[in-house]
Each structure stands twice: as structure tokens, then as C-alpha cells.
Amino acid sequence: MAKKVFSEHDIKALPQRVRANFVNSLSGFKSANLVGTQSTHGVHNLATISSAFHIGASPPLMGMIMRPHTVVRDTLENIKQTGVYTINHVHHSFVKQAHHCSARFGSDISEFDAVGLTAQPSSKIAAPYVAESFVKIGLELEQISLIELNKTEMLIGKIVEVIFHDEHLLEDGYLDIESSGSVAVSGLDSYHSTKRLARFSYAKSDIEPSVVPVSASSGTKS
């Protein structure tokens, strides 16, 4: 195996699409989610997002990065107008439909209908869930900040509702998103299922981490 070193200059010199593929691969595996929103005219929208990330548990906050004036413009506009959105884990059974949602559809088109997924209304917020997803999260927008360095926007939402399957929640609060069929993304367009290597105990400096058993049937706390 030959080792390769790319400098900042080498990256800059890559053709735009090649550079996008390369740099998008570097952060590592990413979450695969669909963002559900609704326009003020009631049109549903669904966008592919690989940039959702955990910010904190108390309060429960999730972030995502969006570039204005791109294919996510309707999603961004709907969130700004309604203040709410859903994040739905992409399940391995609908990766192709999920990727299709990254195409540019007209503002009057529901991506749910266009790609063949089912909009499921929320009793809590004015944004649709993806019925086929096994982990559905409802959020209220808390903050939008412009990242001046590249003019992208960071949205932070507070989690107000989570819909999942009882059997995937372990006693200690861990939601087994592998058992729930959630997938990971690499680069811009590669979807991956996962296989657990190990779950480890809380790390302490003076002792090697030990493996924690994961049993899907260990039930829930509540």
C-alpha cells in the first residue's frame, strides 16, 4: 500500500466535483437522515441530510449544516417559516428513495410522493415524519447562525418528540440504532449498514475498557 499525502494546495487544485467527493469523505461516517418540513401552503418537503450532529443532551439539542440557495432551499425556508422540522433515520430498506430526495424537485412537489415514501403527520408539530423510518424525531428550531467562513448556515433544534420501537431501547437509555436498521453515509452518496464491533464500559484511566453486552430484549425503563 502506497501512502499518499495531500497538502492544502493539492486539495485546492482538485476539480470542484472531485474535491467535494474527497473532502466529504474525510470527517468519517455520517448520519443518514431525511428532514421533513411543511410549507405555509401545506406542501410537504423531504430533504436528504448527512450533516445532523449531536450537540447536547440537556437540553436535547441537534445541529445540522445547510448551504442556502441549494437543493435544500425549500427545507430551509419551511423551517424558518414554521419553526419546526422532523429528522428521520434512513432505514436500509429505503436508501435509494432517500438518496433520490437529494435531487432538486419543484417547490410545489412533495418529495414523499415523488420518491415513494409516506408522510406521517405529527400530533405535536406542523411537520411530517417519514412513516417508513424506525427512528423519528420532532424538533423546534432554536437558533440559526451563519458560518462566515463559507456562508453555510448552522441550524440548532430542540428535540420535542421521539418515536421509536420499544425493543430497540436498552435499560441504560442506549437506543440500538443498528437493530433499528439505521444506516450511515460516507462521502456524498455511499450508504452503509453496520455491524457492531463492541460496546465498551465508561472509560477510566487506570483500567482497560471492558465490553458491555447489548441485548435487544433488555427492555425499557418506562
Place this chain on the structure above:
Amino acid sequence: MAKKVFSEHDIKALPQRVRANFVNSLSGFKSANLVGTQSTHGVHNLATISSAFHIGASPPLMGMIMRPHTVVRDTLENIKQTGVYTINHVHHSFVKQAHHCSARFGSDISEFDAVGLTAQPSSKIAAPYVAESFVKIGLELEQISLIELNKTEMLIGKIVEVIFHDEHLLEDGYLDIESSGSVAVSGLDSYHSTKRLARFSYAKSDIEPSVVPVSASSGTKS
């Protein structure tokens, strides 16, 4: 399968550790990285990070979320002092060592030595790489912003160097991080290898995405 709904109130009512496990599972699969830094006294530091995320390709920017006054305090301090750090993909062969780096070691201890990983100096920046990692990234700090909502800090770095293996880079710029043995994280402590489901073509509204072949031997552009 019984469907379960957690409201904002239900999440808030969970014991702290349970809530942390639960909410950390919600964003989906996360990148597994080790952040390498060096103190002004020359002591190496290595921290487990699952919050690295892609911000943009031009310029190549990566973000990460850190909570001050926690186990990452040395990392944060080193980055503020030196302005540089490395991000190294966790390879499946050293997940236990990587997790061990999330323990609280003294400021005068090198986690490299403590957990059994090898510090590899960079010719470009004053921060160590993890020799055992197959994807190593050198960054210069561009920005630190406080997220007021929960007092975490978002660091944004510009990628100035990438070290990888030639055979993992495809012609179109996609770095095959599955072939490079990179792993994903879920929750706070679960590590997963991946299996590609498909790589899809650039999505267009009027046509279903098609599968793009991934060949590890397709070589590089340069």
C-alpha cells in the same frame, strides 16, 4: 413491535446518564475520530471525538463540538495555544484503545503511551498523528464559537494535510473509508464496522438513482 413515543417531558425526566445515552443515539451514526494535540510543554494528547462533521469543501472545513471543563479540557487548551490539531479515523483494529482515550488522564500523561498507540509527528503542524490510523488529517484552527444554548464550543478547522493510502482513493475523489477500515460510533460507546449497501449516482428529480460501482483498484487522479 410496540411503538414508543417520548415527549420533551419524558426525555427531561430520564436520569442524567440514561438521558445522555438516549439523546446521543438520536442523531444517527457518528464519525469515530481521535484528536491529536501537543501542549506548549511538548506533551502529546489524544482525545476520542464522535462530533467531527463536514462543513464545506471549498475551503475544506471540518467542525467539532466540545464541552469545556470536561475530559477534553487538555485538547481544547492545546488547540487554543498552538492553533493546530489532527483528526485521525479510528480503525477497527484499535477501537478499544480509542475508547480508552475518552478517560480522564492527567495533563502530564500522553494518552498515546497510556493506551498503546503511536504518535507520528507531522512535518507541517505541531500536533501528532496516530500512526495506526489509515486516514489522518491535519488542521489549523479557524474559529471557536460558543453555543450559548448549552455552553458548548464549536471549533472549525481548515484542512491543511491529509495522509491516506493511495488504493482507497477513487478517480472521482471519493475516499473509500470502508476499505480503509474506518468505523462508526453510535451513542456514547458503541463502535461499528460498515458494509456498503450502495453508492448512488448524482440524484435527479426525473429519474431513479442508479448504483455506482466502487472499485478499490480504480486508482487516483494524481
